[in-house]
Amino acid sequence: MMEKKATGSHFNKDVSSSLSREHQNLKFGEAPFNILREFLTNLNDTNIHNLKNLSAFCGNFKDRRLVECVFLICDELRLDPLAGYQAIEILERFMTKHLEDLFCIPIPADEGQQGNIGDSVFIKLSKKFSLLVFSCIQLASKLTLHCNVIDNNTALKFLRSMGHSYSKETLLESELLILQTLNFCISFPNPLMYVETLLEVLGYNDVTVPILQLYSLCRHVLQFAYLQRKSLYHSLLVSATDCPSPSEEQRMEFAAVTEDCMLLSVGVIAAGAFILNFKTWEQVVDELRYITGISAKSIMEFAYILLSHIVKNETPVKSF
Known part of the structure; x- marks a missing residue:
């Protein structure tokens, strides 16, 4: 299911030079494209590094x-x-x-x-x-x-x-x-950073996507995914292994998927795009594939499973 993604990010370079102006205290949707490009590349590199150096205790404190x-x-x-x-x-x-x-x-x-x-x-x-x-x-x-x-x-x-x-x-x-x-190093990338950055790049690459509406929705979807983390990734593992009761070895091998912030982010955005307008969500998925190198199949499968959990969940998600 989860195909290996490319080691780098790709971007549409047809961006107006007027976007290079400096900003202070940037909010969502205000970052110049050149800053986004560098930031997303750094996030991607950090994600790859983290996946190569996973702790045996990863995820234990995300109960x-x-x-x-x-x-x-x-x-x-x-x-x-x-x-x-x-x-x-x-x-x-x-x-x-x-x-x-x-x-x-x-x-x-x-x-x-x-x-x-x-x-x-x-x-x-x-x-x-x-x-x-x-x-x-x-x-x-x-x-x-x-x-x-x-x-x-x-x-x-x-x-x-x-x-x-x-x-x-x-x-x-x-x-x-x-x-x-932590050797005074506490500025770690978090999933919301990935979602926000990908959405901003998506907004530059495809101006037809209602980014502000999608951003508001994705914040709720990400919160839901984080709260339902255990059951969500169990469903992904079952789907990947085609086994209703995966072995401990399979779970250990799947750990990299559970800690992949880039995969989580594209899945959240794709799910949000489906909820917002299912008629154009494949277009969003294709753009996410282009930006991250993650296959459309992996993005769609993650989004489908996330959406199925949202539909089945009977408890409303408390939003910020």
């Missing part, structure tokens, strides 16, 4: 309950949706590295007698996990210039409303732990 919690906190604090996706990316990378570090720390003899290393690590994390999740959201808010930034006063007030009591010093220590663990 629906955790993702929904992050989205709801961002909604309550009136953050841009971008901050929510960024926070999840920060959290997953931090927790993966932090767990590796914790399992390398020798366990004191008295603790070792009470349980195994896993139990000790779980106890340590359970005491501060809620704060770590919130710190990831707070850090994500600081990366997004056009959204609200959560300062410590706002953070403490919100945490108190949730029944947690922390000091400003504890908040700073939590943020510092995350930053140090």
